[in-house]
Amino acid sequence: MKIRLLSSLALLMAALVLMVACGSPTPAPSAEIRAVLPTDPLTLSPVGKNDRNSELIGMQITDSLVQYDHELRIVPRLATSWELSSDGRTVTFHLRDGVRWHDGEPFSSEDVLLTISKAREPATEARSYMSQFERLVALTAPDRLTVVAEYEKPNPDFLESWTIPILPAHLIAPEEDLLTSEFAAHPIGCGPFRFVSYSPGQSVVLEANDDYWDGRPGLDRIEFRIIPDERTSYQALLTGEVDLLSVSPPIWRESRTSESAAHLDRFTFSRLNVWYLAWNQDPAGPFTDPETRKAMMLALDRNTFIDTVLYGLARPGTTTYHPDTHWADPSLSPRPYDPDRAAALLAEAGWADSNGDGILDRNGRPFRFTLLYPRGSQEIAPRMAAWMQQSWSDLGIVMEIESLEWRAFLERRNAGNFHAVMATLSFSSPSPDQFELYHSTARGGVGFNFFGLNDPEVDRLLEQGREQFDPEKRLATYHRLQQRLYELEPLGCVFHFASPVLHKPDLTGLEPSPLDLWRHWPGPRSWRRAGDGD
Numbered sequence: 001m002k003i004r005l006l007s008s009l010a011l012l013m014a015a016l017v018l019m020v021a022c023g024s025p026t027p028a029p030s031a032e033i034r035a036v037l038p039t040d041p042l043t044l045s046p047v048g049k050n051d052r053n054s055e056l057i058g059m060q061i062t063d064s065l066v067q068y069d070h071e072l073r074i075v076p077r078l079a080t081s082w083e084l085s086s087d088g089r090t091v092t093f094h095l096r097d098g099v100r101w102h103d104g105e106p107f108s109s110e111d112v113l114l115t116i117s118k119a120r121e122p123a124t125e126a127r128s129y130m131s132q133f134e135r136l137v138a139l140t141a142p143d144r145l146t147v148v149a150e151y152e153k154p155n156p157d158f159l160e161s162w163t164i165p166i167l168p169a170h171l172i173a174p175e176e177d178l179l180t181s182e183f184a185a186h187p188i189g190c191g192p193f194r195f196v197s198y199s200p201g202q203s204v205v206l207e208a209n210d211d212y213w214d215g216r217p218g219l220d221r222i223e224f225r226i227i228p229d230e231r232t233s234y235q236a237l238l239t240g241e242v243d244l245l246s247v248s249p250p251i252w253r254e255s256r257t258s259e260s261a262a263h264l265d266r267f268t269f270s271r272l273n274v275w276y277l278a279w280n281q282d283p284a285g286p287f288t289d290p291e292t293r294k295a296m297m298l299a300l301d302r303n304t305f306i307d308t309v310l311y312g313l314a315r316p317g318t319t320t321y322h323p324d325t326h327w328a329d330p331s332l333s334p335r336p337y338d339p340d341r342a343a344a345l346l347a348e349a350g351w352a353d354s355n356g357d358g359i360l361d362r363n364g365r366p367f368r369f370t371l372l373y374p375r376g377s378q379e380i381a382p383r384m385a386a387w388m389q390q391s392w393s394d395l396g397i398v399m400e401i402e403s404l405e406w407r408a409f410l411e412r413r414n415a416g417n418f419h420a421v422m423a424t425l426s427f428s429s430p431s432p433d434q435f436e437l438y439h440s441t442a443r444g445g446v447g448f449n450f451f452g453l454n455d456p457e458v459d460r461l462l463e464q465g466r467e468q469f470d471p472e473k474r475l476a477t478y479h480r481l482q483q484r485l486y487e488l489e490p491l492g493c494v495f496h497f498a499s500p501v502l503h504k505p506d507l508t509g510l511e512p513s514p515l516d517l518w519r520h521w522p523g524p525r526s527w528r529r530a531g532d533g534d
């Protein structure tokens with residue numbers, strides 16, 4: 001399963017990103033949309049050190065061999081069809097003829113081969129794809145429209161890795177480092193929109209690809225405006241400067257009674273994400289044992305916070321397997337609010353107020369730690385941090401709060417330089433494979449296991465799940481994995497948020513997916529603005 005821990009830049013899971021749309025069947029000059037990004041994208045290369053912003057931009061610029069539709073079904077894109085060998089180790093893709101890059105050069109199998117080669121280079125930092133290609137032992141092109149991928153072992157999720165955006169070989173071949181290349185500054189793809197410009201701190205502009213192989217999109221232009229503050233973004237929506245916005249619960253509630261927002265349409269949908277707390281398991285820190293980590297979650301009155309602060313737009317989390325998916329284990333439930341049980345677990349873990357100062361200590365070290373989170377646009381994030389701080393203070397735990405600009409936060413988090421981290425974890429597919437999140441080999445900057453989990457049983461179940469084609473056996477394996485993760489609590493899965501969206505009433509075709517509004521097919525290509533040529 002591809003993971004975008006980085007992808008949501010504010011903290012509140014579903015509300016972080018903005019989504020916009022418009023268009024017309026017969027595009028007119030007014031068929032443009034203005035969207036919001038809360039921060040600059042980490043890169044403009046569709047493959048590489050991607051966060052959510054760079055990913056959603058990249059998916060408009062170029063295509064992949066296959067993609068998920070809004071119902072999470074795999075559909076053909078640059079590949080028209082494929083066959084899997086009887087031993088489950090080899091897949092043959094037949095590529096679409098007549099596709100051209102934005103500079104006019106033809107698409108071919110060479111582009112696929114070089115894209116994968118670049119993605120596998122450590123300097124590219126393509127964490128979301130690297131583990132999926134680890135077992136790829138050979139990738140060949142018998143001809144310009146055929147690609148053959150051979151795996152070391154059978155792979156039940158073999159199509160999942162081929163949602164990777166494909167890049168033009170003739171442009172990336174000369175580049176030694178994809179992330180610092182001229183291509184990364186001015187990307188060229190074969191998707192429905194062309195890259196026009198990027199002004200750091202201001203905007204990213206895309207325009208329609210008139211020669212798109214799947215038909216010209218209804219939109220003439222997409223302008224992503226970079227607005228760090230949610231309140232400013234909301235005001236821009238009210239004054240007509242922005243067309244559609246995903247908002248936090250407080251803004252959503254305010255909009256429902258505000259006369260200035262009465263003209264807007266609205267909806268909510270559920271996404272595959274979780275707002276999490278990651279406990280650094282460094283032996284020098286306080287979170288080395290499961291009992292302490294479980295106690296931290298038991299001390300949070302999540303249902304009351306949902307009712308009083310989040311206005312019902314969230315559910316308590318259990319594990320990183322979203323409860324709306326087929327893979328979630330129904331025998332597990334969110335840890336209840338139980339401060340007495342939390343105190344008992346802390347005592348079992350060796351925490352006690354040995355000197356009567358009101359602060360727990362263990363082995364002579366007081367229970368003090370810092371919660372790190374990315375400074376984003378959402379007004380709700382500081383309130384969540386303050387709520388946690390008070391909840392844990394009642395148990396004799398001292399927590400400091402530190403927020404950092406997004407890039408600085410990623411550097412600290414990925415380096416493991418933290419006690420606890422709070423952020424959003426987004427999944428860009430329904431696959432149950434969470435190898436790069438939990439496997440011990442995904443530590444140290446290779447994957448997303450920045451919190452340091454190293455458990456042989458978790459590793460065994462992750463490896464087993466990757467090789468099982470039998471649906472029932474595979475489901476049972478991932479249920480056992482979730483049960484083991486529930487015992488260990490390496491991540492505290494705090495909330496699954498609903499995604500509230502406000503938009504101009506003349507925008508149509510907004511079809512949400514559990515992946516969001518942007519990251520599925522047809523996505524923005526199908527958006528329309530009523531009245532423009534209808």
